[in-house]
Amino acid sequence: MSTPAIPAQSPAPATTPAAAPADAPRSRTAARIEELRAAGRPALVGYLPVGFPTPERSIEAVKAMVDAGVDVVELGIPYTDPVMDGPVIQRAAEQALAAGTRVADVFRVVRAVTEHAPHVPVLVMTYWNPVLRYGVDAFARDLAAAGGAGLITPDLVPDEGAEWIAAADAHGLDKVFLVAPSSTTERLRLTAAASRGFVYAASTMGVTGVRARVGDRAEQLVADTRAAGAPRVCVGLGVSNGEQAAQVGAFADGVIVGSAFVRPLLGDEPWERRLDAVRAVAADLAAGVARARAPHGGGAA
Amino acid sequence: MVRAAGRALLTARRAPDAADPDVPSSPLRPTDPRPHPRPTHRMEGKVPVPSTDPHATGSPTPVSDALSDTLAHQVLGEHPDDPVEAAATRLADQHGPYFGQFGGRFVPEALYAALDELETEYRKALDDPEFRAELARLHREYTGRPSPLTEVPRFARHAGGQRVFLKREDLNHTGSHKINNVLGQALLVKRMGKTRVIAETGAGQHGVATATAAALLDLECVVYMGEEDTRRQALNVARMRLLGAEVVPVQIGSRTLKDAINEALRDWVANVESTHYLLGTVTGPHPFPEMVREFHRIIGEEAREQVLERTGRLPDVVAACVGGGSNALGLFNAFLDDPDVALYGFEAGGEGVDSGRHAARFSGGAPGVLHGARSYLLQDADGQTLPSHSVSAGLDYPSVGPAHAWLHDLGRATYRPVTDDEAMEAFRLLCRTEGIIPAIESAHALAGAMQVGRELAAAGERDKVIVVNLSGRGDKDVATAARWFGLLETGEGPDADVDPLTTEGDL
Numbered sequence: 038m039s040t041p042a043i044p045a046q047s048p049a050p051a052t053t054p055a056a057a058p059a060d061a062p063r064s065r066t067a068a069r070i071e072e073l074r075a076a077g078r079p080a081l082v083g084y085l086p087v088g089f090p091t092p093e094r095s096i097e098a099v100k101a102m103v104d105a106g107v108d109v110v111e112l113g114i115p116y117t118d119p120v121m122d123g124p125v126i127q128r129a130a131e132q133a134l135a136a137g138t139r140v141a142d143v144f145r146v147v148r149a150v151t152e153h154a155p156h157v158p159v160l161v162m163t164y165w166n167p168v169l170r171y172g173v174d175a176f177a178r179d180l181a182a183a184g185g186a187g188l189i190t191p192d193l194v195p196d197e198g199a200e201w202i203a204a205a206d207a208h209g210l211d212k213v214f215l216v217a218p219s220s221t222t223e224r225l226r227l228t229a230a231a232s233r234g235f236v237y238a239a240s241t242m243g244v245t246g247v248r249a250r251v252g253d254r255a256e257q258l259v260a261d262t263r264a265a266g267a268p269r270v271c272v273g274l275g276v277s278n279g280e281q282a283a284q285v286g287a288f289a290d291g292v293i294v295g296s297a298f299v300r301p302l303l304g305d306e307p308w309e310r311r312l313d314a315v316r317a318v319a320a321d322l323a324a325g326v327a328r329a330r331a332p333h334g335g336g337a338a
Numbered sequence: 339m340v341r342a343a344g345r346a347l348l349t350a351r352r353a354p355d356a357a358d359p360d361v362p363s364s365p366l367r368p369t370d371p372r373p374h375p376r377p378t379h380r381m382e383g384k385v386p387v388p389s390t391d392p393h394a395t396g397s398p399t400p401v402s403d404a405l406s407d408t409l410a411h412q413v414l415g416e417h418p419d420d421p422v423e424a425a426a427t428r429l430a431d432q433h434g435p436y437f438g439q440f441g442g443r444f445v446p447e448a449l450y451a452a453l454d455e456l457e458t459e460y461r462k463a464l465d466d467p468e469f470r471a472e473l474a475r476l477h478r479e480y481t482g483r484p485s486p487l488t489e490v491p492r493f494a495r496h497a498g499g500q501r502v503f504l505k506r507e508d509l510n511h512t513g514s515h516k517i518n519n520v521l522g523q524a525l526l527v528k529r530m531g532k533t534r535v536i537a538e539t540g541a542g543q544h545g546v547a548t549a550t551a552a553a554l555l556d557l558e559c560v561v562y563m564g565e566e567d568t569r570r571q572a573l574n575v576a577r578m579r580l581l582g583a584e585v586v587p588v589q590i591g592s593r594t595l596k597d598a599i600n601e602a603l604r605d606w607v608a609n610v611e612s613t614h615y616l617l618g619t620v621t622g623p624h625p626f627p628e629m630v631r632e633f634h635r636i637i638g639e640e641a642r643e644q645v646l647e648r649t650g651r652l653p654d655v656v657a658a659c660v661g662g663g664s665n666a667l668g669l670f671n672a673f674l675d676d677p678d679v680a681l682y683g684f685e686a687g688g689e690g691v692d693s694g695r696h697a698a699r700f701s702g703g704a705p706g707v708l709h710g711a712r713s714y715l716l717q718d719a720d721g722q723t724l725p726s727h728s729v730s731a732g733l734d735y736p737s738v739g740p741a742h743a744w745l746h747d748l749g750r751a752t753y754r755p756v757t758d759d760e761a762m763e764a765f766r767l768l769c770r771t772e773g774i775i776p777a778i779e780s781a782h783a784l785a786g787a788m789q790v791g792r793e794l795a796a797a798g799e800r801d802k803v804i805v806v807n808l809s810g811r812g813d814k815d816v817a818t819a820a821r822w823f824g825l826l827e828t829g830e831g832p833d834a835d836v837d838p839l840t841t842e843g844d845l
Contacts, residue, residue: 120603196443
């Protein structure tokens with residue numbers, strides 16, 4: 038199944054190269070999600086920050102998460118001003134920066150995870166300024182060379198993303214933009230058209246964090262985003278256990294979990310115990326998505 | 339096309355003196371021989387021309403009309419994408435989202451709809467006579483506008499013998515220019531039917547102004563403030579609480595103003611349907627930089643009229659301090675399209691740009707994205723935000739309004755750092771020569787104006803007219819000044835343990 042092309046209403050200003058050509062590169066993330074859909078379940082997308090608690094240990098933690106059932110990895114680049122993140126991920130980012138984590142460490146972690154699990158696409162979640170500072174095209178080039186699948190950009194909307202869209206297309210990377218319950222139909226269309234891999238639907242109005250219940254508006258948002266042209270929609274914000282994963286996985290193509298993986302790593306128990314806790318969280322979530330049996334197996338596209 | 343040519347001239351005037359502020363012989367643009375320059379580049383064609391023209395000389399428009407009529411012409415019928423219109427726009431009327439390569443909307447998608455709504459409502463309001471009349475009434479009856487223009491001859495002796503005038507924003511209700519923007523946005527909140535406002539504050543001034551407007555207009559108010567600042571600026575916290583606001587100490591990151599903004603943004607994402615983020619300066623995502631400029635342009639419009647009335651001509655130099663840059667942009671704006679008026683913005687040089695402890699974004703930063711806008715930014719090689727430093731917390735912010743970045747790159751305004759020492763010396767001087775205690779933020783503008791005045795004198799110029807924005811009063815800084823100058827015995831006075839780094843007047 039090929040990835041849809043970016044239609045002509047792409048927001049790229051005239052000063053930058055046009056967005057994706059009609060034969061946009063194949064998305065590994067899309068292929069993985071389609072494969073799982075064919076097998077009758079949604080994808081489990083697991084987030085951990087690079088360099089938390091240290092660069093080496095972050096590699097171990099991601100490997101543990103993958104081995105216990107995560108299908109797609111989302112690696113966060115720690116940033117000084119993470120406005121879309123709640124307290125758990127803020128604290129992890131602070132620790133990672135204090136441990137001396139550099140932006141370029143992300144490439145090392147991507148490579149290590151990709152070598153460990155070649156079938157698992159590794160996306161990078163980053164605020165925009167670190168990429169801007171590195172150089173947008175250079176970042177895309179180095180990410181592709183490390184085996185990364187693409188970027189999730191929480192504070193970059195397609196309207197401001199012309200440079201990134203061009204670089205992603207040039208280097209065959211996924212562009213995962215976000216939609217929110219407040220997004221208008223017009224913006225859902227724009228975001229669906231600009232994204233490749235999947236569209237990230239924020240389940241609720243708010244920042245990352247563990248919540249007792251996932252927002253009621255998530256299911257409607259997924260339906261609206263599909264109707265706006267997105268072939269794959271994954272849901273994040275607030276999912277923390279297998280029960281929620283099963284519930285969200287019933288209507289989404291993927292379930293994105295962050296704070297629930299980070300939280301057990303923040304403690305001061307022995308490192309192996311913390312890794313065990315991460316495995317346990319992953320296993321619970323994996324069981325949840327396995328029983329979700331997404332009813333829209335054929336896809337909405 | 340007259341206008342396009344004028345714009346090209348401005349752009350071309352990226353003269354060596356602008357690029358190198360240390361050249362003392364040419365702090366001014368070439369002198370315009372016209373004694374009463376009349377702007378020739380007024381909008382024409384399909385844009386309605388207001389019936390009164392506050393920029394016309396001879397018969398000044400009453401300054402009591404708070405939002406100048408010039409506001410109306412820019413909100414109607416203009417299409418920034420249209421190259422003809424874009425070329426015709428005066429610098430003073432530049433539309434967002436972009437100021438050259440700066441500005442934009444680098445925000446989570448969740449905020450996009452609210453920013454669109456805000457922009458729509460703000461443009462409608464500016465064109466609504468009722469809104470403008472209500473804001474004008476508040477400026478007049480509540481804030482006490484117009485603020486005076488005060489000539490300060492004894493101080494001017496220390497500025498190379500030029501004529502120095504102060505625009506007295508310190509005399510506004512709540513003690514600074516901040517109230518101009520706060521009242522405008524608070525009226526918008528009522529129009530949008532929202533019931534709750536949130537704000538950031540470094541150490542109190544914008545928070546106090548917001549709490550004031552919230553009390554006046556019956557809005558729920560939450561102010562985010564770095565934890566250290568809430569402890570050290572306990573009196574400002576009490577002030578806000580007296581006014582009915584909730585003050586939330588921010589305990590993450592560097593626990594400074596930038597982290598207070600992060601926390602306000604997080605609140606806004608979660609509560610955007612009921613809540614307006616009452617941002618305090620000309621930064622942030624579009625439409626804030628443009629909108630906050632509009633609410634402060636009254637500063638420059640009054641000053642322009644007052645200085646014409648008093649001296650019969652436009653000033654040679656206009657100076658202001660630049661944190662986020664709202665007081666500077668408000669004053670500069672009325673002179674942007676007068677190429678013969680030299681504009682100077684003074685940022686916090688802290689302990690010196692070479693020390694690394696400063697907030698000099700133009701001298702020590704590089705373009706980047708923070709808090710929704712692309713602008714000059716203090717950042718490390720990885721794009722991580724660097725901590726800023728200044729004796730004045732109101733200037734202690736790692737980025738700057740995108741319009742200033744644009745004016746800097748155009749060469750239309752010159753930005754220089756002023757150190758803590760220089761600012762405190764100017765602070766002392768104004769107290770002693772004129773009986774006016776300025777905010778330490780504003781003292782940066784005074785110190786810069788003294789430098790420029792002396793450079794003019796060194797180049798043989800005398801009696802040049804310099805207008806300085808006295809953006810805030812110094813009552814809040816008395817404890818800091820007492821420590822700085824050793825005015826109290828050790829342990830004397832209630833504020834003896836106040837940290838000198840946490841005052842604020844003007845971001």
